[in-house]
Amino acid sequence: MGLLAALLWGGTDFLVGLNARAVGVKRAVYFGQALGFTIMSLLLIAVPSFIFKSMAAPLNVWLIGIAAAILTVSGALALSKAFALGKASIVAPLVTSYGVVTTLLSWAGGEQISLIQLLCIGLCVLGVILSSIHSDPKIPHTTQASSSIAYALLAAGFYGTSFWLQGHFVLPVLGPVTMLWLAYLVGLIVLVLIVIKIKDGLKIPPLKNCMTLTGASLMNLGGFSSFAWGAVAGSVSVVTVISTMSGGIAAILGYVFFKERLAKVQVLGVVLVLVGALVLHLKT
Template sequence: MGFVAALFWGGTDFLVGLNARAVGVKRAVFFGQALGFILMSALLLIYPAYLVKSLSAPVQVWVLGGIAAIFTVAGALALSKAFALGKAAIVAPLVTSYGVFTTALAWASGDIIVLTQFVGIGVCVIGVLLTSAHDSAEGELKRKNKASIIYGLLAAILYGTSFWIQGKYTLPSLGPITMLWLGYAVGLFILFFMVLKIDSGLKLPPAKSFGTLTSASLLNLGGFSAFSFGAIHGSVSVVTVISTLSGGIAAVLGYLFFKERLLPIQVSGICLVLVGAVILHLFH
């Protein structure tokens, strides 16, 4: 299930860049949120027990869930921008470093962090620095590559913060299904007002983009479903570690379809980021 989640999320990351370039960052995320909200609402209607159980959660848990959802949608916007500007081979592995920020927040809030996790953080940081090494690109292309790295790290920070809030405060009470529905609902509400300001923002995407938008949303849901199934019926740490391969899968897809070229030092950095992420998740 961890490997299936990695395949789905790797495919999602690959399609995110295509969608952002085709219909714009905000519209791409908006349509993805809309489809996810529809699907999760249908799931809660079919299995209302999930929603009924979560209704007993305190109000502050729902508020924290809403805050986590805001971080998630902000992370999705940053991620789409990163993929629209830069190479999937660099951006996707960078985002897997979200574990650094989740672990750092856990440590800051009083959790005990073992030496191995600090090693994982250090490996990730070194990997990020190497990944950021300048390539032979000039002018506008170099600027876009730098910006994509900044947006990719911003997405990792936002996702890491969201996952920390969910893991510590909301998931135990709301459960994964209701929390995912809340995330889509809040994201859709925020993005609705953002796309209203864009010309033809609410207009349906062209037919050629509709397929990739739908595929990205379904792959994302498929990845989450596989991850949840594996976590429930197996080891959370093992599923999480294997799902981290999604960054590598997106990088391979970027190379195969877009012929993205990287410097050897950047490849080394990408490998270190993935290794650091695995270390963090393995000893979480």
């Protein structure tokens, strides 16, 4: 399940860039949220026991869930912008550093950070610095390249905070299905308010774009479902470690389909981020 989640999320990251360039960042995220909300609503209608269980949750849990959902949709917007501006081979691995944020928040909440975790955080930070360096004079360091890295790190911050809130306060009470439905609902409301101001924002895109939008949304939903199933059936740490391979998979897809080439120092930076994130998840 962890490997399946990694494959699906890697494919999602790859398609996110295509969708953002084709229909715009905000519209791409909006259509993904709309499809996800529809699917999760149908699931709740088919299995009403999920609803009955979550209705007993206190108000503060719902409010924290809404805050986590807002952070998730903010992360999705930042991630789409990063993929639209930069290379998947850099952006995707950088986003896996959300584990650094989750670990630091856990530490701030009273949990102890081991020396290995501290070293992994240092590796991720060093990797981020190296991945933003262009040592090849033939590859210009454009403003777009710098912006894509900034948006990728912003997305990691949003996702890391959201996952921490969900894991500590929401998922144990609401469960993964209701939380995912809430995330799509809040995201859809936020995106409607944003997209309605764009000319033809709510207009259905051309068929070819609908296919990639639907594919990205279904793979993202499949990734979350695989992750949840694997976490329930086996070890959360093992599933999490394997699922973070998604950044590497998206980077490989970017290289294969778009021939995205990186300088050697950037490759080293990407590797350090991935290794740091993997070991950090394993030791969390």
